[in-house]
Amino acid sequence: MLPDERHNFIYNHLHQHQTATINQLAKLMEVSHMTIRRDIQSMVDEGKVIAISGGVKLHDALKQELPYVEKAMLHHQHKQKIGELAAQLIEAGQVIYLDAGTTSFEVARHIAKKLNKVTVITNDFTICNFLMNMSHINLFHTGGQVDLRNRSCVGSSAANFLLTLNIDVAFISTSSWDLTHGLSTPEEGKALVKKAIISASRRKILISDSSKYGKYGMFHISHLNELTDIICDNQLDAETQQNLRALGINLHLTHSRQGSGGHHA
Missing domain, CATH: 1.10.10.10 (Winged helix-like DNA-binding domain superfamily/Winged helix DNA-binding domain)
Structure with missing residues (x-):
């Protein structure tokens, strides 16, 4: 080696x-x-x-994200459960945004099973390819600068397209988030897209497993109280759960006692 x-x-x-x-x-x-x-x-x-x-x-300060294929293998069971729970929050006829990433792909898989007519916008090529032949899905790709490591589009072109839209529900992924730094990323092009989607969406839902909590990147995206919901696994510690609910965020945990509806503030 x-x-x-x-x-x-x-x-x-x-x-x-x-x-x-x-x-x-x-x-x-x-x-x-x-x-x-x-x-x-x-x-x-x-x-x-x-x-x-x-x-x-x-290091808590994330310098670089893993490539798509390697991320797909990490914490896969948590991602599947998050995807299943996320799809339950979608209603027929809505305009949905799926952020780039392997957790978002699990949301796409469950949307495909529901067979409700929805419009899906994504910057992720793997998601786009998967949903392309689903007759019940009206599909848009953002376009923009291609990020080869993550099989998605980033940068100002993708962000500007998103700012022309009115989106009902956005599922936002991240590799780093915490109460102090909010959502962040080590990559500027991703930050532009995520900022735009938060601005363009009525309901803003973070989908992230607990392994990404406590990390932060160089580029700030938003404070957590700008989100409406967070979907995570139940490995998130109790104090963090309490602090998130205190911000007025709807916190949904997989494998929770309250079932698929998750926990609400």
């Missing part, structure tokens, strides 16, 4: 497991402890990770 390949492996592993020891990484990649220490130091210097005793963890 080349150094860049090892760095990518470590970064992907940490997105899945949060922390890793030097021993674990050395065994997984079949390299020496000294090689792993050098790799970790290099990634620390880039601000991607934090060295801890005997190992490494992700």
